Amino acid sequence: MGNKLSGKDLIKMGFPQNNTVNIALGQIHRYRKREKKERILQEAKEVLRSPKDFMGDAIWGKVAEGLIQPVEIRLRQLNSNRAPFCIFGENEIDELAKRQLYDALKLPVSIKGALMPDAHSGYGLPIGGVLATDNAVIPYGVGVDIGCRMSLSIFDIPGSYLKGRTYQLRNLLSEHSKFGMNETHKVKSDHEIFERAAFKDIPLLKSLRDKAYRQLGTSGGGNHFVEFGIVQLQESRADWKLPKGEYLALLSHSGSRGLGANIAKHYTYLATKQCPLPRQVQHLAWLDLNTHDGQEYWLAMNLAGDYAKACHDDIHRRMAKAIGSRPAVIIENHHNFAWEEVVDGKRCIVHRKGATPAGKGVLGIIPGSMTAPGFIVEGKGNPLSLASASHGAGRVLSRGACKSTIKKSDMLKTLENQGVELIGGAVDEAPMAYKNIHTVMALQDELVQVLGTFTPKIVRMDK
Template sequence: MAKLKLRGKDLKDIGYPQTKAISLALDAMEKYYKKETRPKALAALKDVLTYPDNYLTHDAFSKVAKALLENKHTESRALNTERAPFKIYGEDQIEQGAKDQLYTALTLPVSRKGALMPDGHQGYGLPIGGVLATENAVIPYGVGVDIGCRMCLSIYDIAPSYLEGHKDKYIKILQEHTKFGANEVQKKPSPHDIFDREEFRTIPVVKRLKDRAVQQLGSSGGGNHFVEFGLVEISEEDNDFNVPPGKYVGVLSHSGSRGLGANVAKHYTDLAMKHTPLPKEARHLGWLDLATQEGQEYWLAMNLAGDYASACHHDIHKRIASALGEKPLAIIENHHNFAWKELVDGQELIVHRKGATPAGKNVMGIIPGSMTAPGYIVKGLGNEQSLNSASHGAGRQMSRTVAKRNITHSELHKTLADYGVTLLGAGLDEAPMAYKDITKVMAQQKDLVSLSGTFHPKIVRMDKA
C-alpha cells in the first residue's frame, strides 16, 4: 500500500485555518495514519475540524483539537450578509439604535427570524423588546441579565374605595412585607423546594449562588422593579381567569431572579463571547451551542433562574395576602428575559424574548405602563409574525441619565398628585415622563393581544432613590 501523502494545502481545502493546527495534523497523520487511504484520512481530519471537543483526549488528535479550539476562541465569526426575516411593530416610535441592534442580531449565522415590539429601545446585545429565533443556539445576552424577570398580578374581592379610605394600612403592608435592592432581605426567608433542585448541586456557578438566593427569596430588585396596590377593572365577561366583570383591588409586582440570575448571565455571557467571538457591533451576541456542555449548563441554569423568579413573586404575594387576611380570586403572571424552545414555521427553534411578553394563542399576560399609567391584562392572539410575542411594558423614551438630568422632583410630585398615586421610594429615572405613552404602544399591537382588563396603580413601592 502506498504511503499516505498530504500537504498543508489539502487541509486548507477542507477548511483548516492557516495556523499551527495544520502542522500538528500533518504530524499526527504521519505518526498514526501513514498507511491509511487518502479519502479516509481526509474524512478523519474533517471530523476533527468539525467536532474538536470530541478529540481533546484522543491519542492522535488531542493537540490538533486544542489548536483548533484556541483559534476558534480568538477568531471572529463572520456575520451573514443578509438579514433573517423580521417584523417591527410601531417602527416610527422606536429609536434607530434599537433597530440597528435588531438588524445586527438578524445577521448571526444561527439567526432564523426576528421581531421588535413597539416598546423597543436600545440595550446590550438584543434591544429591549427584541425577539430572536435561533437554531440550536442560545444567546445569554439575548435573554438578558435579569433572567426570567416577571409580572405577577393578584386580584382581590375588595372594594376599590378601601384603598383610599384605608391608605395607611396598605402603605404599611408594602413597607413591612416587601424588600428591595441588593441589601434588603426578608428577616425570615421562606423555605422552598426550589432549593432542592439538582442544579444547585451539579452546576458550579449555581452552587456558589445558593446561599444568597435563599436569603433573597421574596425580595425585589432595584431600577424599575416594583410592588404596588391598584385598581383592577375586568372588562371581558368570558375570561380565562374566572373573575366576573367589575372593579377590584389588585397587587402587581415586577421583578426577576435577583443575584442568582445576574451572576448566571455574566458567567455564561463571558463564556459565549469567548466561544463565539464576533465583530465589534455584534460582540455581545455570542452564543452557546446547545449540543455543548456549556450550552446545556446555561439552559438548565436559565430555567432554574426563571423558576426562582417565579418563587420570589409567589412569596411576595403570599406575604401580602396573609397581611390582608384575604385569598386572591385569581393570579395572572408572565415572564420575559428568557428563551423558549418553540416551533417557528414548522421548525423547533430557540426563541429569545428580551423584554417581550409571550403572546401565544390564549396565553394570559400583564403589560404595565408606568407608576401613573394603566397596565393591561392581555390574552395572546398567536401572531406568528411577532413570534407569538408582545411588548413587556411602555418602554423608555428617556435613558436613566437623561431622565435624572431633565425631570425635577417638583414635576414628579405634581404628576403623582394629579393621578392620585402615593410613591414609596424610586428616583427620577423612574418618573412616568421617562416612559412612552402606553396607550400608543397598545394601539400598535392590536394584532398581537386582546384586552381583558386594566390595572391602575395607586400605592407604589420601589427601591430607594
Template sequence: MAKLKLRGKDLRNIGYPEGPVISVAMAVMEQHYKHYTQEAALTLLQQVLEAPASFTGDEQLSKISVKLIVEAPTEIAINPQALPYEVYGKSFIDEGAIRQMDYAMRLPVTAAGALMPDAHQGYGLPIGGVLAVKNAVIPYAVGVDIGCRMCLSVLDIPHEQLEKKASVFKRELKAGTVFGAGAEWRPRIDDEVLEHPAFNEIGLLKHLHGKAAGQLGTSGSGNHFVEWGLVEIGDAANELGLAPGTYLGLLSHSGSRGLGAQIAGHYTKVAREICQLPREVQHLAWLGLDTEEGQEYWMAMNLAGDYASACHRQIHKRLIKAVGGALLARVENHHNFAWKETYGGEELIVHRKGATPAGKGMLGVIPGSMTAPGFIVRGRGEPASLNSASHGAGRQMSRSKATQTFTRHELTKILAEHNVHLIGGGLDEAPGAYKNIADVMAAQTALVDVIGSFHPRIVRMADGGPGED
C-alpha cells in the first residue's frame, strides 16, 4: 500500500487555518497514520478540527489539537526608542532604509544592529541591514532568497585565454547555466544535499524535495549572475596561496531558488500568526528558538543555505570542466542568513540581510556591477558592524525606475566601453542603477581589507534583456 502523502492545500481545503498547525498535522499523519488512505486521514483531521479539546488526551493527535486551541496572541508592543547602531556610508543611504532600521532597533528582542553602506529599502529589514536578536529568528530579516551567496573560483588557465578564446568561454557559459524563476537543469544532478535529513523530518520540505532536485545547479533572475573575468591579486600575504598577479576567474551570485522562497514564505506566515506586531514592523515577526516552529525554521534555513552552496558548487564544477581548467583557489560566502554568534559573552542570532560576514580573518567577495569591479576582502572583525560588511554596491535606483531611465543603446555603449559581453540581463540591472562601488568600499575601510579584485568580462544573467544572444 502506498504511504500517505498530504499537502498543505488539502488541509486548508477542509478548514485548517494558515499557520504551524498545518505542518504539524501533516507530520503527525504521515508518520503515525501513514497507512491511512487520504480520505480517511482527512476525515480524522476534520474531526480534530471540529472538536480539538476531545483529542488532548491522544498521544499523537494532541500535537495537532493543542495548536488549534491555543488562544490568538495579543499584539506585541515595540519599544518607544530605537537602540543606537552604526551606519556606514550614511550620506548615500536612502531615508527609507534608515527608517526601517530604526524600527528594527525598537523590537523587544533586538540587542544590536548596524547598517552597511550598500543599504537600501526592502521589506521589513532593509537590504544591507544587520540585526542581532536574543533567542529568536526573524524569517524576513533573513530574506526570501535564503543563503544567497557569492562564489569565486580562481583557475589555472592563463588569463590571456579569456580574450583569445572568448567565443569558447561565451559558448560554455551559455550552455552550462540555466537562469530564471522555475528553471530546472536537465538531466537532474545527484548531490549529497538532497539526502539532508530535514527533507524527511519537516512536512513542508518533503513536498519541496522534487523542486529542489530539479533546480539544483541553476540560478535565479534579477541580480543573479555567473561570469568569467580577471582576478587581480595584489596582497602577497594573501590566504589563498596565490602569488600577486592576474588570473582567470569564475564568479557566481545566486541563492536557494524555489526551495528557499517557499521556506521563507511559509515561515513568515507562521511567524506573523504567532507574533503579532504593529503594522509598521509586521514583516519582522519572529519565532522563538525555544519553540518547535523556531527550531523547524532554523533547520529549514540551514538546509536552504547548504542547498545554495551546492548550486554554486555544481555550476562551477560544470563550467571549469567545460573549459579544461583546474581550481587554484576559491572564496565564497553567504548573505541573507542568520548565525549564532557571541557578543559581550552573550549568544545572539545575527541576521545579515544583504550583508557579508566579516569576522577577523574571514574572506569574502563583494561584487560591483556588470561593468564595475568586485573585491576579495578579508574581514577586520569590527564589533560595531557586528563583524559585517556590504554585500555589493547596492541599488541607488529601483528596478522600475532603472527600466524607465536607461535605454538599450546606453547599456550597449557602456558595456563596450568596459569590454564586457553580456548574455541575457536587462535594463533593471544597468550599471547606473547601482551605487559607485568605490564609494561603498571607501565607507567600510574599518570593516574589511582588500586583497584582490575581480573584473567582469563575460556576464550571464537571466534571459530576456537587451544583451541576450
C-alpha cells in the first residue's frame, strides 16, 4: 500500500538526499496514502524525470518545485530595525498589541505597518494590525476567520417600521439565521462558487467543499451577529437610491466558517515548517508567493473570502424575501484579508487583520456594540494607515474577563434600558466588553468620513 512507501524508495529511484524527499513523503501521506505503492512510485519517477511538466500540479507541484529549486530550511532572524509604522490612538491600545506590531515590523519581508485605534493583542499580528510585506503572505496576518466581513442592507422603508413589529422581526431572525457549529438551513441554497476550479483542483479545498455547502448562509459564534436596526443617513451619494433620512436596515458580521478555519490551520502549519522563526514571532511565519504553497494559499484565501461574501448574500437574500423588500443600498467589506496593493510606490501584500479597507472613496461599516451605533464610512486613502481604519470599537475586556466579572442578568438589563432585544448571545459580547466607539471614531477622523450610523434594535447571536 502507498502508506508503506519510504524515503529510501525515493532515494533509490534517484531523488536527491535533501528536503525534497520529505516534501514528497508529506504530499504522498497527505493525499495518496490509500493508493498502491507501485502506482505512486511510477508517478514519482515521471516527476523526477521531468519536474517542469508537474509545476503547478495540485499534488506533485510542490515536489517538482523542490527538485528544480531546492530550498534550505533555516531559522529566519529578525531585522534589528523596524519597518516604518504609524499608530492611531496609541493611548487606547494595550502594550502587548504594540509589541506584537513592533515584532512584525522586524520581519525581513516587512515594508510598512500601522495600528488602528481599536487594536488589541492577538496571535501573529495584533487585532487591528496592518502590515505590508514584500511578495509574502502571512496566514496569521490574515487571521483564522479568513474574509470575516460586514454586510449592510438598507431598505427603502422608514425606520419607524420597527415600532410594533419587534415580535415579527424577532421571529424572522430566529427562523432565517443560523449560528455556530450545528445549525444549518433545512433548505440549502446553491451557489456558483461551488463550481470554482479551486474546489476541484486543490485537494484540501476538495475535502472541505461538502462542509462549505452545508454551512452556506450561516454565521459563526463569538462576536458574529445578524441584526435589524435603524440607519441614519447623514450624507448621500450619487450612486445611492436613497436621500438622507432614517431607514430600516439589516447588518451581519461573519466570515468563511469552517472552510476558512481549516485553510488557516493547514497553511499556517506549512508556513511554520518552511519559515522557522524565533519563538516569540513563530505565528508570523510567511509563505513566499513565488512558491507552490504561497500560490495555493493565495487561491484558497481568495476563495474563502468569496465564500464569506456568498454566506452574507444568502443571509440578506433570505431576510429581504421574508420582509418582502429588496435592499436599496448594500455596503460591505472584509476586515480579515490580504490584498495586493501599491504602498509608497512598491507593489506589496497588505494584511488587514481586524482592520477595514479605507482607500479613497471606499465604503465600509465599523460596528460599535449592541448598545452603541455602528458607522457607515467612506475612506480617505490615508497612506499613513495604509488606507485602513478600525474594524470596530475594539475589546477592552477579554472573553475570560467578561465571564468572570459580568453577570448575564446585568448585561440583559443594560440591553433592556437601551431598547435592544437579544436572541442568544453570551456575556463575552456584553456592551461593557468594548471600548467607547465614539472615542475610537474621533481618533481616526483623518482616515474615514462618516456618512451615517446604524443603531442595533434586534440582535441575533450564537447561543
